[in-house]
Amino acid sequence: MKKIGVLGGGQLGMMLQESVGNLPVELHFLDPDPNCSCSSISERFTRGDFKDFQSVVDFGSTMDIVTVEIEHVNVAALRALKEAGVSVYPQAQILEMIQDKGLQKEFYANSGFPTAPFELLKSHEDIDPLKWRVPFVLKSRKGGYDGKGVQIVRREGDPIVIEGPVVLEQMADLEVELSVIVARNSLGEVSVFPVVEMEFDPVANLVSALVSPADIRAEIAEKAQEMAKLIIDELGLVGLLAVEFFLNKDGSIWVNEIAPRPHNSGHQTIEGNRTSQYEQHLRAISGMKLGDTSPEGVAVMVNLLGEKGHEGPRKILSKDLVDQVPNAYIHDYRKEITRPGRKMGHITVVDEDRAEALSIALKLQSQVRYVSESMD
Structure with missing residues (x-):
C-alpha cells in the first residue's frame, strides 16, 4: 500500500479519493481550508498551507509519493522532498514552468509545438x-x-x-476549443483519452459544457492526440497532463495551455470511459499499468456554477431531477459556501446519441441550481 500525499483538497482531490477503489494506494490531503471538499470525505485530511515550505515538507515527508490537484504549490518544498527520497509527481521543475505562463509559451516555441x-x-x-x-x-x-x-x-x-x-x-480565429488528457507512467508508457470539445462561458471564462468524443475530423483528432503524447514525452512528466488546443478555422491547431493534473475537461471520464482520468493519474504516479481509455458512449459534461446574486451557505435546488434521468450523473463538490460563478458541481450524461445527450445535459444544467440558503 503506497501512501500518496495530495497537495490540495478541492473537488479534484475529492474525485481522486472516490476513484481509489481497489487500487493499492492510500490518499492523504493537505489544504488550508477546513471546509474544503476533501475534509468531509477523508479521515486523512490535514489542514495546512500548500504554498508554505515547511507545511509541505512536514506533510510530504511521511509519504511515499506526493502529487498535486492544484498547480500553485511550494515548488522549493517539493524539491526538498525529492532530495529526501520522496517521489514527487508531477516533477517540481515541470510545476515551476506551469506556474509561469510565459515559461509555458517559451517551452512550446522552443520545442516546436504550434501556439499563438x-x-x-x-x-x-x-x-x-x-x-x-x-x-x-x-x-x-x-x-x-x-x-x-x-x-x-x-x-x-x-x-x-x-x-x-x-x-x-x-487572438485565435477559433473554430472550437479542444482538450486532450494524456497520461504517462514512470516506465514511459503513454495513454491518451479521446479528444474533447469545449464550450466556454464568456462571462466566467470557464468551461460550461464539453462533449467527448469531439465532433471533428478523424485526422484532426489524431493530430491533437499525437501532439499531446509528444508534449508529455518532451516534458518527461509522470502523471496526468491536460492539453488545451485551439482548432482554428483554417484547420490549424495551436496549443493553448497545459495542466499537469486531473482537469475540468476530464470530469466526464468517470462515467464516460472505462478508466477515469482520476484512476489513470493514480495508476501513472504509482508505477502501475495504465488503464483502458475507451469511451462508453458519447459523454456530455456540464458545470454547475453558483447562481448569480447568491452568496453564502449553499442549497441545491432540483437535484432529484438528475436521478430521474437514465445515464445522468451528478457530482456535488461539497462546498459549504456558494457564490456567483463558483464551481459547485457537474452533471454528466452518457448516451449513444450525441444530440440527445447534449439536450438532456443542458436541460438539467438549467434546472439544477446552487443558491444561498437565504433565498426568498
Missing part, C-alpha cells in the same frame, strides 16, 4: 500599438486559475485590468 504568436512583457503599458492590433489576449504570467488572470482586449481604448508581467497573444 506571443510576446512577453513586463507590463501591459509596454504594448506596441503598431505591432499589436486588437483583438488580442492578455494573460497574467503567474497566479491565473479558473479563468482568472485572462483578458480579451477587443477594441482600441478598452481598459486593461491585468497588472504586472503578462503574456500578450494573438
